[in-house]
Amino acid sequence: MRRRGMTMGFAGVGVLALAVTACGSGAGGSGGDTGGGSGKGSGKPAAAEALRVESAVRQATWTGPDGTYRLKIAPERLARGTAADLEHVQLDGDLKGMVPHYLTVRYTNTGSAGLSRPDPESNFTVTLADGTPGKAISLWNSNPLATASSSGLPDNCDKAAPASVAAGGSATVCQLVMLPKGQAATVAYADEGGDTLLWKVGDGKGDDGDLLPAGTTADSSSEDVTTKGEAVPIRVTPKSVRAGSLADLGDYELSDTQNKMVPWYVTIEYRNAGTRKLLPVMDDGVGVRSAGGLDVRPLSLLDLSFSRPGEGEGIDKCRGSIPNTRLQPNSTLSLCTIHLLPKGDHPAMVSFEGESEGEGEKVKPLMWRAS
Incomplete structure (x- = not known):
């Protein structure tokens, strides 16, 4: 769970x-x-x-x-x-x-x-x-x-x-x-x-507070669904935060509001620091908070590329290929999430929420400057 x-x-x-x-x-x-x-x-x-x-x-x-x-x-x-x-x-x-x-x-x-x-x-x-x-x-x-x-x-x-x-x-x-x-x-x-x-305000940077510098590697954990929810230690490293084009999502059905927004691509590398294999679903825990004060979860897109040639090509550079096998111990995997923001806005903070290690226990969320 x-x-x-x-x-x-x-x-x-x-x-x-x-x-x-x-x-x-x-x-x-x-x-x-x-x-x-x-x-x-x-x-x-x-x-x-x-x-x-x-x-x-x-x-x-x-x-x-x-x-x-x-x-x-x-x-x-x-x-x-x-x-x-x-x-x-x-x-x-x-x-x-x-x-x-x-x-x-x-x-x-x-x-x-x-x-x-x-x-x-x-x-x-x-x-x-x-x-x-x-x-x-x-x-x-x-x-x-x-x-x-x-x-x-x-x-x-x-x-x-x-x-x-x-x-x-x-x-x-x-x-x-x-x-x-x-x-x-x-x-x-x-x-x-x-x-x-x-x-x-001032130089626009504010103060760090609980923020980690962009690109800093930090420790967290991810649930291992194959062993009754036991958490596996992982190392998490944000690699890039970049703006895309709405044309990248041209093959997907978006709402009228979403069609006025800008996709931002957040790529994070995960290293399995434990001894058990992991399913590559760590990107579920990624979030973005914008300079305008919006909290934005990853965009869920149904990829139908297996049935319609060309589907999803615009965002392939972000999403890449996700392996069908589990992440092996001491191996790394990069996953990319898509976050829609209003024009003029941009990510200020990238976060990752790991899974708890047991009943009632919580993992402290990681938060980085977006740039």
């Missing part, structure tokens, strides 16, 4: 409403004490640490209640706060220990119709070097009689977005994004047209 030690579920960004428990405005009494740092006790937001971020303006689309609109869009500022910024905010359990980041974006309505209730900022996220996306959240004030914001977040990140933006008009909005500890690497926008827009 396969027992994967890791469930990777970071795809997408949810918007979560939080209750602000402090009362009154920053101008009056203790209710204005909203965080640590230089702002503590002053009634003013603590200064957030500004991070260098690309600010190139890109063409984008956003879908609202009345249709899809064309925009010009770009991050304008990114700053990292501290937990003290939210000391008066009730955080859900999965957000505790995360670090608030304040992402200010500017967009211009380039269409001929006005935008009603626009929120393109909610399509933005900030990701770590391994592709882990932040969680965008909004705040609501639990004191309806307050005359001003009771949270006092840096960069006006507790202010409401505009109710509308006229044709040709622009808006600047701050989005509060909670990130696990680590150095941000990328700002990403999920375009409504299906593509992903990326901007580097």
Whole structure:
């Protein structure tokens, strides 16, 4: 039985409403004490640490209640706060220990119709070097009689977005994004047209965290289905991560969404470091997380090349030939997996999940930088 030690579920960004428990405005009494740092006790937001971020303006689309609109869009500022910024905010359990980041974006309505209730900022996220996306959240004030914001977040990140933006008009909005500890690497926008827009934070590399350098050999295990599920030690080495062409998959039936994406080929070498033979199915444990924050499992394709000449030829360089026999002890085998990503996105992290060695035991997943 396969027992994967890791469930990777970071795809997408949810918007979560939080209750602000402090009362009154920053101008009056203790209710204005909203965080640590230089702002503590002053009634003013603590200064957030500004991070260098690309600010190139890109063409984008956003879908609202009345249709899809064309925009010009770009991050304008990114700053990292501290937990003290939210000391008066009730955080859900999965957000505790995360670090608030304040992402200010500017967009211009380039269409001929006005935008009603626009929120393109909610399509933005900030990701770590391994592709882990932040969680965008909004705040609501639990004191309806307050005359001003009771949270006092840096960069006006507790202010409401505009109710509308006229044709040709622009808006600047701050989005509060909670990130696990680590150095941000990328700002990403999920375009409504299906593509992903990326901007580097700093040099775009973030920090290593638990990531292994690309191409590093690491130890894991694989299930030996011929001996009642006992795990066999293996050595795992990522060999290459490269983009392909959608034409490579021309002989396969893809969905409308998949037909707008780009295949990425991940080749990994496996060495049987045990004393028993292995079936060559290790590629089941491969995953990719993208710079845009998507978690992507391998694409399953039914190869009918035995019945229709030419079928699958476009991806033969990736897939190669998989032996019908088992992998012998001290022998190696390279397998390639195919992962579909939106245009503009690219793999940030490659992972491998080995099988457990027994009931209740888990194998630590391996994670490498994609490049």
